[in-house]
Amino acid sequence: MNTARFTPGQKVRIAARTPPLHHRVPSYVKGRTGFIERVCGRHAEPERAIAGDLDARRQLYRVRIPQHELWASYDGASGDQLELEVFEHWLEAAQ
């Protein structure tokens, strides 16, 4: 599969699971919704790598999350945002 499932601007939710082994989704974004900022191509993916598949590539995205979505007590500007990289299998379309 070479096509990206999500497109820039699309609203997505980041999964709230905790795999037993190494993964690179920080806790503070799990379960949160944001928007696809850009599609980053297919990249080496740590969950497959630690399972022994060093050549595995997965679709990577940058996701933009408003700071007010992340922190209930956030007191900065309404336009403040956090952006991070998330692999496709952590994302689902959100309303």
Added chain:
Amino acid sequence: MSSGDHDHEHDHSRTFQPDHPEPTSEAALIGLALRELLIEGGIYSAAEEQAMIAQMQGALPANGAKIVARAWTDAAFRQRLLANGAEAIKELGFDLSPLEFTVMENTERVHNVIVCTLCSCYPRTLLGMSPAWYKSKNYRARVVREPRAVLREFGVRLPGEVDVRVHDSTAELRYMVLPQRPPGSGEMSEAELAALVSRDSLIGTQRELGLTN
């Protein structure tokens, strides 16, 4: 330290430096063992590892400053840099592959700041070693949660109409901020402009650059 039992002048309490600590934690020992196995198994050689370390130690923020100065003086390069940083910096002789290189542009309305909350990802082979505070838990935990307060501690006071974008380096992208060109620098050469660019402005913990460094 006492200097009682031998006869010379210098003061050991001033010249003594603690030895580099030997790895004793389980994680550090596993790391060492893994490195030996990788070299023994021919995955990479000790010489390649030394070359990588030398490349990181030879890299400096001046490389980033050179990229910034080119972007300030060449609008077409700036467009290419923002669209695909990894490809654009090859024009200046820099190569970060297989990592992506992503440049985030500061504007009148947007200020960017870089962090790696999960470890300490940083474009080391381009900019050299990251500053100690960049690796501290304090910076990593707080800049995502209260970026404006952290930036104030660095002396950056952002008006409410400037949005903050925090970039958490969680995968294969490495980031650099493209700071704004200082007003009044119109007559300066590309080399003179590069000399104005600080390391912190490339991370985003400095916003305004002066006309003297």
